[in-house]
Amino acid sequence: xxxxxxxxxxxSKAAFSDQFEPLLRASGRASIEELVEQYLNGEPDAVxxxxxxxxxxxxxxxxxxxxxxxxVD
Numbered sequence: 001x002x003x004x005x006x007x008x009x010x011x012s013k014a015a016f017s018d019q020f021e022p023l024l025r026a027s028g029r030a031s032i033e034e035l036v037e038q039y040l041n042g043e044p045d046a047v048x049x050x051x052x053x054x055x056x057x058x059x060x061x062x063x064x065x066x067x068x069x070x071x072v073d
Contacts, residue, residue, distance in 0.1 A: 019039070023035060026038070026039065033045075
């Protein structure tokens with residue numbers, strides 16, 4: 001899943017570090033396609049991959065809008 005890193009950090013910061021550091025090391029020499037396939041278990045050409053990657057942001061925006069709905073006219 002594309003939000004695999006996000007989910008991992010919410011569960012365990014140590015597990016996130018173990019997963020994120022190799023991705024960062026490889027980012028200087030690998031293409032985005034290679035990084036997505038190898039470290040995120042995704043298909044970079046798939047629309048579903050990017051929709052899934054945006055889901056945590058979408059959820060955060062929805063929560064923000066709900067929490068602030070009555071504050072602005």
